[in-house]
Structure formats: C-alpha cells, structure tokens
Amino acid sequence: MGNNAIIIGSGIAGIAASIRLANKGYQVEVFEANAYPGGKLSEIEIQGYRFDAGPSLFTLPEQVEELFRISGKNPDDHFQYIKLPVVCHYFWEDGTRLNAFADLDQxxxxxxxxxxxxxxxxxxxxxxxxxxxxxxxxxxxxxxxxxxxxxxxxxxxxxxxxxxxxxxxxxxxxxxxxxxxxxxxxxxxxxxxxxxxxxxxxxxxxxxxxxxxxxxIGAFFPNKGMHDITLSLYRLALDLGVKFHFGQKVEEILVENGQAAGVSIKGTRHTAELVVTNMDMVNAYKTILRKQKQPKLLLNQPKSSSALIFYWGIKKDFAELDLHNIFFSENYREEFSHIFQKGTIYHDPTVYINITSVYKKDDAPEGCMNWFTMINVPNNQGQDWDRLIKEARKNILKKLNRILQTEVESLIEVEDILDPRTIESRTSSANGALYGNSSNNKYAAFLRHANFSSEIKNLYFCGGSVHPGGGIPLCLLSAKIMAEMIPEGK
Incomplete structure (x- = not known):
C-alpha cells in the first residue's frame, strides 16, 4: 500500500497536483466543496448556449500536454487545440479597429x-x-x-x-x-x-x-472549448486512480505534532501522509487553517481586481467579431483609478467579449453567438453591487451600440451574471479577487505564499493565490513546483 495524499479543491491546479502525485506513487483523494471539478475553469449552459464560465485565454499548452506525457499517454489522443490566426480584435470609440494577427510581421x-x-x-x-x-x-x-x-x-x-x-x-x-x-x-x-x-x-x-x-509563442483554443482543459485532465486523473469526492467541504486541516495529518469533514477524520490545498490561500487560513499560525503580512496584502461577467446569448452573427474582442475605454488611467483607488466601476469601462461559437459552432444556435462579456471591476469590499451591476450593464450596452452601430439589448436572448460576490461564494476566492494578491508593487512576486508551509510539515499549496500566480499556465506550474518538492511515494 503506497503513501496517500489529500488534495483540497479541484481547481485546475488541484487536478494537476493529483496527476503529478499519482505519478509519484501516491494514492490521491481530492475533496471538492462544489458538485463539479475545475473551480473557475468550468462551464454553464443556458437554453442552447454554452459558455466557458471563467478563464478564456489559452497559452503555453505544453503545460497541459506535459501532464499526459508524464502519465505515459499521447496528449493528441486526449486533448486537441488550434493556434489562433488572429489573437484579438481591438476597437476604439473613434472608429479605429485593429486585428492583432498571430504572425508577427503581419x-x-x-x-x-x-x-x-x-x-x-x-x-x-x-x-x-x-x-x-x-x-x-x-x-x-x-x-x-x-x-x-x-x-x-x-x-x-x-x-x-x-x-x-x-x-x-x-x-x-x-x-x-x-x-x-x-x-x-x-x-x-x-x-x-x-x-x-x-x-x-x-x-x-x-x-x-x-x-x-x-x-x-501563441494564443490557442481547445477544440472543445476551455472547459475541455478541465475535463480532459479530470479524466486523466481518474485513469490514474485518483478519487474525487464532490460536495465535500473540508472544515479543517488536521495538524498533529507540527505535521499535516489529514482533514476533517463533517466531523469525520480523513488521514493522509501529506495534504495539498488548492483553496484560495487567504480563505484557507481564515477557515481550514484558522487554528494555525497566520502569515499576517501575506494575508493583509492588497487583492487583485475582480470581474463582472454577463453571459449573453445573442440572436445575431457579427462578422466583425472574433474569439477575443476588446472595446477600449477612452480614459484608461481613470478606469484603473476607479478599480484600485476608488473601489468602484468607471462609467466608460473597457469591455472584453469572448465568443467561442466563432470556432466551436455548437456553442450557440445557428445564426447566433455566445457573448462572454466582461469588464474588470474592484474586488468585493461590500459595495452596492446590485446598483453597480445595473449601471455597468447600461454603460456596456451603450458603448457596444456606439461602436458596433447596433442595438445589442434587443438581441439578448438569454442572460446570466457572475459578479465578485458570486465569484467569492462559488470559488472561495477572498473578496472575489481573481488572482489572489495584486501585483501592484515591485515586491509582489515575493509576497505570494510559498508552495509549502514553513510552519507545518507535509502541508503544500498550489493554485492562483500562491507562487507563481494566477492564470492557467501559472496554476499548472504551481502544481509542478509543489510536486517537485515531494519525495516519491513508497
């Protein structure tokens, strides 16, 4: 019987960590509070429209492929993607438009x-x-x-x-x-x-x-959408014998004699030789590590921005829009001042629209598009979000109407909304911040939590709130850095 490991959370880093530890000979169990794997990298479906719920940009695909290779599998048999010929379409208020071609000369x-x-x-x-x-x-x-x-x-x-x-x-x-x-x-x-x-x-x-x-290097798109990163790695983990327990919220990391000994769920002890937390670091210390010494300097760092996302099913096909589209604010400095200094939303926000149906046709009904419409917003400090969301929606629609010369609201067939409050409740991200601590000073890289605990033996950390940072590639690398510290299972 080999060593066993418990992973808390099945975000993309938690799944990657489970794959790496299984390959090291550990019997791995993953406990996830939600009913599904992937954390922010999930999907939603509404009346014939499918949306990738969270991260929409895919870079460094070799970080995904490596997980298949170390498991003795050919990545091409399990996960396919294309390189984008156009990285992004840019739009400005004065009518200027620019295609960011993947070809550098172009x-x-x-x-x-x-x-x-x-x-x-x-x-x-x-x-x-x-x-x-x-x-x-x-x-x-x-x-x-x-x-x-x-x-x-x-x-x-x-x-x-x-x-x-x-x-x-x-x-x-x-x-x-x-x-x-x-x-x-x-x-x-x-x-x-x-x-x-x-x-x-x-x-x-x-x-x-x-x-x-x-x-x-390039921007890419998985043939089956971003959520396929989650699903393909989840299936790989299952193939390696990893056990996932959904709807199982960890209440405490058990520490005995200065060493992680397992977790407690609804009063039941689950023991392990090592514990890995993929949970947001700040919330982990406030909840499942509340009895342990708190790294106050790290916990008190300013948090990153959050997002307000409208998932819109649009009953029209816009030929001028691509997978990634940016509609810029007229005053970028003022927009960021509102986000970080004033803790509110600028009346003229930069709008990002991700439309996977451009490449994955079945993500929207024929002649329609699935608009993942996002603006950057402050993290949750108790603002009146209902009022801010209502105002932002109105300002976003006005902006898109001006630039696209259309009437967007009449084209919206379905709608769902994700805001900092729901990001916080669904993904346990402190204040709904998307990337943990912010990187707004030159020391920020050193103010991220390590991938291991210096106080508790056999306790490790991975995910976007710890080193090296947020976003899919860095989350996958956090799992790799963490796993390299752990000896082979017996």
Whole structure:
C-alpha cells in the first residue's frame, strides 16, 4: 500500500497536483466543496448556449500536454487545440479597429497601417518581452522563490545583473510610453496588466513578459472549448486512480505534532501522509487553517481586481467579431483609478467579449453567438453591487451600440451574471479577487505564499493565490513546483 495524499479543491491546479502525485506513487483523494471539478475553469449552459464560465485565454499548452506525457499517454489522443490566426480584435470609440494577427510581421504592419506606429517599434517591444521571459521565467515561473537553491543557481546569477533591463524599477505604463508614440498602442500593451488583475500604472514593467506568451509563442483554443482543459485532465486523473469526492467541504486541516495529518469533514477524520490545498490561500487560513499560525503580512496584502461577467446569448452573427474582442475605454488611467483607488466601476469601462461559437459552432444556435462579456471591476469590499451591476450593464450596452452601430439589448436572448460576490461564494476566492494578491508593487512576486508551509510539515499549496500566480499556465506550474518538492511515494 503506497503513501496517500489529500488534495483540497479541484481547481485546475488541484487536478494537476493529483496527476503529478499519482505519478509519484501516491494514492490521491481530492475533496471538492462544489458538485463539479475545475473551480473557475468550468462551464454553464443556458437554453442552447454554452459558455466557458471563467478563464478564456489559452497559452503555453505544453503545460497541459506535459501532464499526459508524464502519465505515459499521447496528449493528441486526449486533448486537441488550434493556434489562433488572429489573437484579438481591438476597437476604439473613434472608429479605429485593429486585428492583432498571430504572425508577427503581419501584426506589426497592421499596427503601422491602422495606428501609424512604426512596425519596428512593435518588433522591438516583442523582443524585449522575449528577453524578460528568457531571464525571468526560469527563476519566477519554474522554481520556488522560497528555497535557497533558487537564488544561487546560474539562471538567478545571470538575472541579477539585468534587473534594470527586466523592468523591475519601472512601471508597465512608463516603459510602454517610453517605447511607443501612439497612446492607443500604449493602451494595447498596458492591457496585459489585467492578465493577473493588476494596474498598468503601478505594476512593474516586468509584466511586459506577458505579450511574449501571446505573440512570440501563441494564443490557442481547445477544440472543445476551455472547459475541455478541465475535463480532459479530470479524466486523466481518474485513469490514474485518483478519487474525487464532490460536495465535500473540508472544515479543517488536521495538524498533529507540527505535521499535516489529514482533514476533517463533517466531523469525520480523513488521514493522509501529506495534504495539498488548492483553496484560495487567504480563505484557507481564515477557515481550514484558522487554528494555525497566520502569515499576517501575506494575508493583509492588497487583492487583485475582480470581474463582472454577463453571459449573453445573442440572436445575431457579427462578422466583425472574433474569439477575443476588446472595446477600449477612452480614459484608461481613470478606469484603473476607479478599480484600485476608488473601489468602484468607471462609467466608460473597457469591455472584453469572448465568443467561442466563432470556432466551436455548437456553442450557440445557428445564426447566433455566445457573448462572454466582461469588464474588470474592484474586488468585493461590500459595495452596492446590485446598483453597480445595473449601471455597468447600461454603460456596456451603450458603448457596444456606439461602436458596433447596433442595438445589442434587443438581441439578448438569454442572460446570466457572475459578479465578485458570486465569484467569492462559488470559488472561495477572498473578496472575489481573481488572482489572489495584486501585483501592484515591485515586491509582489515575493509576497505570494510559498508552495509549502514553513510552519507545518507535509502541508503544500498550489493554485492562483500562491507562487507563481494566477492564470492557467501559472496554476499548472504551481502544481509542478509543489510536486517537485515531494519525495516519491513508497
């Protein structure tokens, strides 16, 4: 009989952790409070329309494929995806439109033709993004920042001498304003701060690493939708013998003699040699680790932004819209000031619309589209969300009507809404923040919880609220970093 491990939560990192530990010889059980796996990476279906409920951008697919390979399976037999020919369609109020082509030369030419920004500036920006990735990814994305060996290996030593060029001492906006002439191009590249719920006017320029993933490597779409990432990995875990228990809310992590000993659910003890929590780190300490020493510095860090999402079934096909579409605010700085300083929603928000039916036709009835319509909003601090949602819906519709020259509301056939309150209740994310602690200062990377507990032996952490951060690739890497710390099961 091998060692056994308990994982709390079946978000994408929890599923990945179960696969990695099963491959190490552990008997793995996953306890999930919800009735389904995937956490934020789930789906909803309403009257013939299917929506991916949460993350909508897919990068670094090799992180998914690796989980199949280490399990002795060919990824192509279990999970298929395509590379997008156009990464995103951009729209501005003055009628300017831009297609962000996946082909770098084509994209740079499009920026020059539509916005007058020299193509060489775009190429130079993506080369800088590649440079940051090359020097920081091995250090920040693939290793624990909380182990001595990370800081004395050759990758780290190389990076110490490049901190200025890596953007540590500047903000994302300042770096982009320095390198681009057209404010619209600055805005386009500032947008990448939202990928981890940050403010481009405060977050370090190191986050200019993100365009590298999207352009130099590529953006992708799973053939069966984003939810297939969850389902394919869930099936893989089941094949490896992982046991999932749904509707089972963990009440406490049991700690005996300074060591994790299992979990308690409805008064019943479930023992294990090691425990992994995929739960939001802040809420985990407030609930299932409430009796343990609290890492107050980390718990008190400002949280990332949240989201307000309208799932709209639209009874029309818009030829000018693609999988990813952005309708920019006229005053980006003011929009972020409202989110992070004022804790409210700007009257002219940037609107993101994800439409999977462009590639997956059965996600909407014929001649219709499934609009995942999202704006960035503050996390939940007790605002009057009912009023804010009503106002935001009205402002979003006005904006889309102006830019698309149409009457959107009359086309809405079905509607569902996700707001910071429901994000918090469904995914146990502290304050409904999408990415845990915010990254709005240069030390943010060091203010994420480690993938292990320094106080409790055999207790480990994975998911978007701990190192290395939020978003699908980083969540999968958190499981990998965590699993590499654990010895082989007997």
């Amino acid at each position: 994209f740079a030419q499009e920026v020059e033709q539509q916005l007058g920004e020299p193509a060489v500036h775009v190429h130079a920006a993506l080369e800088r993004s590649s440079y940051i990735y090359q020097h920081l990814a091995p250090l920040f994305m693939h290793r624990s920042l909380h182990r001595f060996g990370t800081w004395v290996n050759k990758d780290a030593l190389k990076s110490y001498f490049r901190m200025g060029k890596l953007g540590v001492f500047s903000t994302m906006n300042r770096a982009n304003e320095k390198h681009f002439q057209n404010p619209k191009v600055v805005q386009l590249f500032n947008r990448y701060a939202t990928y981890n719920g940050s403010n481009p006017y405060e977050t370090p320029a190191t986050l200019n690493i993100i365009p590298h993933l999207e352009f130099n």
